[in-house]
Each structure stands twice: as C-alpha cells, then as structure tokens.
Amino acid sequence: EVQLAESGGGLVQPGGSLRLSCAASGFTFSSYWMHWVRQTPGKGLVWVSRINGDGSSTSYADSVKGRLTISRDNAKNTLYLQMNSLRAEDTAVYYCAREQGGGIAPIDCWGQGTLVIVSS
C-alpha cells in the first residue's frame, strides 16, 4: 500500500525555520516526482514545489522561491522541505504528494498533512 507520512510541523515565529519530512513506503520512491502542496485552514490548495526522481530538477512557486527548499534522500525514501525566513502567510497544512508521471502528470497520492503555524 502506498503511504506518505509527513512530520515536522509546528509553531514557529516569523523569520524562523522549520524542516518538514515525508516518509514514503509501498512504492519505488526514486522513480517518482514528488511535490509539496499547502492548504490554508478553510481555504483551497496551493502548489509549493516539486522535485524529480533523482533530485536533479526542482521547481518552486514564486511566493516561496528563495525561502523554501525541496530535497530528497532516496536511500531513506524521504522527501524534505526546508523552510526558512517564514512568514505569517506560510501558515498552512503542508501535504507531501506523489506524481503519477514525469513532471506533467496528476498527483495521485497524498499524505495526511502536517500543520505549520507561523506566529509570534
């Protein structure tokens, strides 16, 4: 069974840092592009970042470019999101998600999400 389990969320002050992790199981992790998508409580879904299977290609939403960094460790089947210079508007549930294909396919599996709250 495909499973994605996020961790690392919590309360952080503006300007602070946090690192999210996503443990993957049930599939060949290194074969899949992976994404981070966030959702503000009560609001819609916003794409944050993606990374290809070997980690050589990454993309970001303009709102997070230069502050958030996506990476992966295929030996550990784990996806990461390093979050620096956090702002109040980064407050959201962060989902780790798997893409079905090579960079242009739908997201077909989501984790349960981890809540990040940026507040003083």
Place this chain on the structure above:
Amino acid sequence: EIVLTQSPDFQSVTPKEKVTITCRASQSIGSSLHWYQQKPDQSPKLLIKYASQSLSGVPSRFSGSGSGTDFTLTINSLETEDAATYYCHQSRTLPLTFGGGTKVEIK
C-alpha cells in the same frame, strides 16, 4: 499562471440528484485537467485524471469531460458519502494550479 475558475462555489443537493461542477482555465491546457475530492479532515483523493479518465476504485457515478479551457465533473445520482469539496487541478504548466473548490452539501 493558469487560473482555474470553478463554479459553483457551493451546492446543496438532495441524494440521487445529479451534480455538475465546471472548471474553466484561463488558457488552453489540452486534457491536463484532473479532479479531486476532499472530505473534512482528510487529504484530497484523485477522482478523474486527464479530464475524463476514470480510476480504479472510484464509483462509476463520477465522470469528467472537456478539453482546452472548459471542463466538467458530473456526479450522477449523488450519495450521502459524496459530501465533500471538489477541486480541479492542471498539470500542463508551472506553476501547477488548483481551482478554488466546490463544496457539495447534502440536503
């Protein structure tokens, strides 16, 4: 950025009724449009991919159609378990984008 506009924002429907949700893209995205269902306190679930392709395990009452800029998700004979928010999503170009969602409530 491709903007996806869903309508309606909210729909209150009685069981067994037919539900139609539309998603309009600000520019052509071919068939790279996918539909998700999100129930309260759950993560999204892929319902329809590439505008009209059904998925294993998804009830046959869910169907999708459209191409280019105009897309439709149809739920035939709504069941109480279908109460959820439905999102469209385009994977054609970066940044990937989602529609604002349509909340379906059961009367």
